[in-house]
Amino acid sequence: QVQLVQSGAEVKKPGASVKVSCKASGYTFSSFDIHWVRQAAGQGLEWMGWMNPNSGNPAYAKKFQGRVTMTRNTSIGTAYMELSSLRYDDTAVYYCARDYYDLGRRHSDYWGQGTLVTVSS
Amino acid sequence: SYDLTQPPSVSVSPGQTASIACSGDDLGRKYASWYQQKPGQSPVVVMYQNSKRPSGIPERFSGSNSGNTATLTISGTQAMDEADYYCQAWDSSIPIFGGGTKVTVL
Numbered sequence: 001q002v003q004l005v006q007s008g009a010e011v012k013k014p015g016a017s018v019k020v021s022c023k024a025s026g027y028t029f030s031s032f033d034i035h036w037v038r039q040a041a042g043q044g045l046e047w048m049g050w051m052n053p054n055s056g057n058p059a060y061a062k063k064f065q066g067r068v069t070m071t072r073n074t075s076i077g078t079a080y081m082e083l084s085s086l087r088y089d090d091t092a093v094y095y096c097a098r099d100y101y102d103l104g105r106r107h108s109d110y111w112g113q114g115t116l117v118t119v120s121s
Numbered sequence: 122s123y124d125l126t127q128p129p130s131v132s133v134s135p136g137q138t139a140s141i142a143c144s145g146d147d148l149g150r151k152y153a154s155w156y157q158q159k160p161g162q163s164p165v166v167v168m169y170q171n172s173k174r175p176s177g178i179p180e181r182f183s184g185s186n187s188g189n190t191a192t193l194t195i196s197g198t199q200a201m202d203e204a205d206y207y208c209q210a211w212d213s214s215i216p217i218f219g220g221g222t223k224v225t226v227l
Contacts, residue, residue, distance in 0.1 A: 037218075044221040045156070045164065045207055045218045045221070046218070047217070061215070105169075105170050106152075107152075107166055107170070108154075108156075108166060108209075109169075109175065111163040111164055113163055114163055
């Protein structure tokens with residue numbers, strides 16, 4: 001069965017960087033794009049960007065350009081999201097999600113369990 | 122930028138019908154998806170391509186999209202349907218989420 005398993009919770013100081021992993025199993029990793037979405041406590045879902053695991057090409061939301069880097073290691077079926085220059089308002093649960101594409105129509109059909117990133121001094 | 126607007130909350134009695142609207146400019150020309158999120162859990166897709174239900178999603182969930190509004194309808198709402206619901210559509214190759222609607226089953 002399809003699974004996306006994310007790395008564990010992180011506590012970081014302001015200005016530091018965090019790297020979250022998302023290990024895929026149960027399907028061909030390179031065949032589906034991966035999205036990264038975050039959610040601050042009590043808030044809605046915020047799209048950060050996505051990456052094509054086959055080409056490695058990412059696309060980032062304007063808000064995060066310059067601070068976020070999305071990469072992958074196809075040999076182990078794992079996607080990564082690194083966010084730098086962390087601020088207190090980056091405290092959130094970060095999700096990876098698989099993109100299902102069908103003739104131009106997309107949705108996220110599988111989600112990771114989420115990774116809590118806490119920015120605290 | 123493209124925005125999707127949802128009501129913050131919807132209340133429904135058990136067994137009744139809950140309708141959640143998602144409004145956006147010419148949304149009917151796009152494909153809408155809906156995600157259910159229960160406290161402490163990851164989102165789960167309950168509707169995609171406007172009106173398609175993934176396997177495992179109960180038949181009481183249905184969807185439509187026309188004009189400027191996509192609608193998720195829960196018929197015969199059960200207590201287990203209490204959750205936050207988010208609509209999503211794509212604009213200019215970017216996925217956009219609505220602000221979310223909290224469905225309370227009273």
